[in-house]
Amino acid sequence: MTSPALAVSSPVSAPKPAGFKSLMTKYRVPLSILALCLLPWLLPSKALAVNVLINGVVAVGYNLLFGYTGLLSFGHAAFVGTGAYITGIAIGQFGVPWYLAVLMGVLGGGLLAFVMGALSTRTRGIYFSMVTLALAQLVYYVALQTPSWTGGENGLRGFTVNKINLFGFDINFLDPVNKYYVLMVFAALALWLVSRILNSPFGAAIEAIRENERRARTCGYNVERTKLLSFTLSGTICALGGTMSALHLAFVPLDSLHYLSSGMIVMMTLLGGASSFFGPFIGALVFLVMEDVFSLWTSHWQIIVGTIFVLFVLFLPKGIWGTFLTKVMR
Amino acid sequence: MDTELILMQLFSGVALGAILVITALGLSIIFGMLGVVNFAHGALFMVGAYAGLWVASLTGSFWWGLLVAPIMIGMFGMLIEYFLIRPLYGRSIDDPLLLTFGLSYILVEGVRIVFGSDGIPFPTPTLLTGVVDLGVGFFPIYRIFVVGVVFLVVVLLWLGLEKTKFGLIVRAGARDPTMMKVLGVDISKVWLLVFGLGVGLASLGGVLSGPMRSVNPEMGALVLAEAFVVTVIGGLGSLVGSIIAGLLVGVVISMTALFAPEMATIVMFALMAIVLLIRPQGLFGKLA
Numbered sequence: 001m002t003s004p005a006l007a008v009s010s011p012v013s014a015p016k017p018a019g020f021k022s023l024m025t026k027y028r029v030p031l032s033i034l035a036l037c038l039l040p041w042l043l044p045s046k047a048l049a050v051n052v053l054i055n056g057v058v059a060v061g062y063n064l065l066f067g068y069t070g071l072l073s074f075g076h077a078a079f080v081g082t083g084a085y086i087t088g089i090a091i092g093q094f095g096v097p098w099y100l101a102v103l104m105g106v107l108g109g110g111l112l113a114f115v116m117g118a119l120s121t122r123t124r125g126i127y128f129s130m131v132t133l134a135l136a137q138l139v140y141y142v143a144l145q146t147p148s149w150t151g152g153e154n155g156l157r158g159f160t161v162n163k164i165n166l167f168g169f170d171i172n173f174l175d176p177v178n179k180y181y182v183l184m185v186f187a188a189l190a191l192w193l194v195s196r197i198l199n200s201p202f203g204a205a206i207e208a209i210r211e212n213e214r215r216a217r218t219c220g221y222n223v224e225r226t227k228l229l230s231f232t233l234s235g236t237i238c239a240l241g242g243t244m245s246a247l248h249l250a251f252v253p254l255d256s257l258h259y260l261s262s263g264m265i266v267m268m269t270l271l272g273g274a275s276s277f278f279g280p281f282i283g284a285l286v287f288l289v290m291e292d293v294f295s296l297w298t299s300h301w302q303i304i305v306g307t308i309f310v311l312f313v314l315f316l317p318k319g320i321w322g323t324f325l326t327k328v329m330r
Numbered sequence: 331m332d333t334e335l336i337l338m339q340l341f342s343g344v345a346l347g348a349i350l351v352i353t354a355l356g357l358s359i360i361f362g363m364l365g366v367v368n369f370a371h372g373a374l375f376m377v378g379a380y381a382g383l384w385v386a387s388l389t390g391s392f393w394w395g396l397l398v399a400p401i402m403i404g405m406f407g408m409l410i411e412y413f414l415i416r417p418l419y420g421r422s423i424d425d426p427l428l429l430t431f432g433l434s435y436i437l438v439e440g441v442r443i444v445f446g447s448d449g450i451p452f453p454t455p456t457l458l459t460g461v462v463d464l465g466v467g468f469f470p471i472y473r474i475f476v477v478g479v480v481f482l483v484v485v486l487l488w489l490g491l492e493k494t495k496f497g498l499i500v501r502a503g504a505r506d507p508t509m510m511k512v513l514g515v516d517i518s519k520v521w522l523l524v525f526g527l528g529v530g531l532a533s534l535g536g537v538l539s540g541p542m543r544s545v546n547p548e549m550g551a552l553v554l555a556e557a558f559v560v561t562v563i564g565g566l567g568s569l570v571g572s573i574i575a576g577l578l579v580g581v582v583i584s585m586t587a588l589f590a591p592e593m594a595t596i597v598m599f600a601l602m603a604i605v606l607l608i609r610p611q612g613l614f615g616k617l618a
Contacts, residue, residue: 072424074431119603122610126367126423127566130558131606137555138599145592260551263431270428300443306435313429314417 020329028277029195033188039285046176048292052285053183054245057190059268059280061237064194066266067274068203069230070210072129074262075116075136079235081257082139083109083242085150088252092159093149102186102243109239110232112139117231121224133259140257156252173247183244190237195277197233206230210275238265267309273319282321334467339588340581345473347580348480349539353553354560354572355487356531362504362567363524366415366426371532372554373434378403378533379545380441383452392455392541396479400534407529408522415525416518434550441547452540476538483534484573491569500524504567552595559602565615575613 024031040049062076087105090096096104120131143150150156164171164182171178197203205226208216217223246252255261264287272283287305294301316323357371368374381403386395410433418425458475461468491497503510503520510517535553543549560579564571579598587594605613 072427119606122606123562124610126361126365126427127562127610129424129427130367130562130566131602134555134558134562134599134602138596138603141595141599145596258551259555263435266428266431300439302435303439303443306432306439309432310414310429310436313425313432314414317421317425 021325025277029192032191032278032281036184036187040177040180043289044292046180048288050176050180050183050248052288053180053187054241054248055268055284055288056281057187057244058238058241058265059272059284060191060194061234061241062265063269063274063280064197064237065230065234066269067276067279068198068210069206069227071227071231072266073132074129074259074266075120075132076235076238076265077257077259077261078116078136078139079109079113079238080242080245080261081143081252082112083239084246084252084256085143085156087243087246088156088159089149091161092156098161098164098247102247105243105246106236106240109242110236113235113239114228114232117228117235121227121231133262136257136259136262140254143254143257150254153254155254157250160250161247179248183248186240186244190240194237198277202226202229267305270319271309271312273322276321276325279319279321283319286320336588338467338469339584341469342473343581343584344577345476345580346584347577348477349535350556350560350580351573351576352480352483352531352538353535354557354564354576355484355569356528356535357557358561358567358569358572359531360525360528363500364521365423368430368528369427369554370430370434370437371557372550373437374403374407374529375532375536375553376547376550377437377441378536379452379540379549380445381533382537382540383450383545396537399537400530403533404526404530408526410529411522411525438547438550447547449544449546451544454541472541476542479538483531556598559598562602562612563605565612568612568614571612571614
């Protein structure tokens with residue numbers, strides 16, 4: 001985990017070079033919101049845009065842990081899925097209003113992240129990935145074995161949200177454009193939150209741990225607690241993505257909890273570029289557009305996506321946005 | 331609940347555990363030597379099962395499948411190490427993990443293209459069908475055979491590692507690869523062989539498990555999670571740990587299946603969580 005050479009070459013609080021990069025960093029939240037406003041009109045379908053929005057939030061939340069704290073979790077589908085399931089169950093079985101259901105989903109997913117984080121951050125290095133994967137599979141099998149709550153193998157249905165009441169206005173939630181812009185408010189909130197976290201002293205602390213855990217410990221940071229907090233925050237934002245997908249699909253597939261879904265989040269993040277603010281969102285966009293295009297050609301689109309991912313790990317480990325920043329914009 | 335049923339279930343747990351042992355051993359050997367966690371291990375287990383089925387149907391004999399498939403897939407594993415994992419040495423320890431995860435996608439989809447998405451039954455060889463009366467109850471012959479094969483492989487592996495010159499180099503290389511290079515050993519050849527060996531063990535596990543269940547492209551996903559649980563409980567890189575934890579997990583799963591079937595898959599993860607709370611480095615692991 002600790003690589004002294006790496007730590008020397010990239011000090012954590014280096015003065016940012018002026019120009020394109022610093023402008024992008026300074027205005028990253030308004031810029032992303034602008035891009036998100038335009039997104040549905042640039043993509044072939046509104047459904048795809050909603051998908052990009054949801055997976056973008058998940059990837060950005062995930063990247064707080066993977067890209068900025070340097071912890072490779074293979075269990076984040078558990079938080080996405082739990083957020084979605086709690087929202088669905090709250091609406092479908094208890095008739096809770098949608099905004100409360102969203103809040104419950106986010107808090108529930110965050111609580112699970114806290115528990116899983118408390119267990120998994122006790123381990124070091126490569127163990128962490130294996131333990132997060134195994135703990136997430138535990139959540140998967142619990143959902144599989146409690147069909148009266150979760151619908152088991154068939155997934156959770158029966159909680160369609162038709163309209164959303166906002167400030168006295170009834171918004172038709174079945175209209176894809178309305179749906180996109182309502183969900184975009186959540187996405188904007190998540191992006192602002194992540195940006196705020198990264199600008200805080202805590203944001204510097206997690207990057208210090210990523211660069212050199214031993215040095216961060218020597219400097220007096222409580223590494224375990226910082227990791228756990230990062231894990232919990234990251235899981236909470238992923239849970240928000242999950243509740244968004246529940247509202248969007250009115251369905252929670254059991255597979256949303258499987259570790260292959262976690263792997264999908266990892267792939268999106270790496271494809272776009274971990275440890276950059278825009279990277280994960282761009283990764284989600286590229287991944288889903290690829291899926292959209294390739295699945296028209298062949299039902300075996302996963303082999304193409306898998307190959308592209310392997311090539312990225314081998315030759316472009318910084319992802320699309322990271323490579324663009326280092327190669328083109330230096 | 332009579333003792334005969336409990337004994338039979340206990341034995342079927344040992345047979346299940348034997349498969350876990352051989353799969354987790356492959357994972358652990360690769361990690362101990364190369365420092366790589368092979369996320370494609372489950373997919374290679376599955377590819378091994380298909381290769382065994384393919385060779386068996388080609389030659390008309392299960393035995394050829396059992397013998398040839400692990401060697402074939404082991405050599406395929408060497409190609410993976412040479413072309414895909416070797417360029418990643420010296421980079422972040424996460425990179426080989428990410429790469430093998432992507433590879434598992436390719437392997438699963440590749441098998442779907444060649445053999446179809448549906449499960450295929452893997453016939454038990456006629457010699458090994460039926461049950462045998464051991465005095466305390468009737469036990470399926472095939473499961474006894476699986477336990478026997480795994481026992482044999484573990485003994486061979488132990489002899490190979492402890493009593494041969496190659497084993498000495500492997501053990502020394504796991505301790506200090508730089509020193510081995512200084513002493514004039516071409517360590518990259520050892521890495522190649524060890525990766526092939528680990529993958530071969532996974533695919534042997536796949537072939538052996540074939541007749542106990544049907545073969546399908548998704549079977550590797552659960553196996554990977556199980557192998558992780560076993561290596562986390564036993565301690566990554568510890569061979570003794572893999573063996574004991576594998577048998578433990580197998581027995582715990584099948585005993586739970588007897589008393590509370592819906593808890594069977596959940597209980598091993600709970601076991602792992604407990605071990606993590608008490609001994610984060612695993613039962614036989616050393617602190618990093």
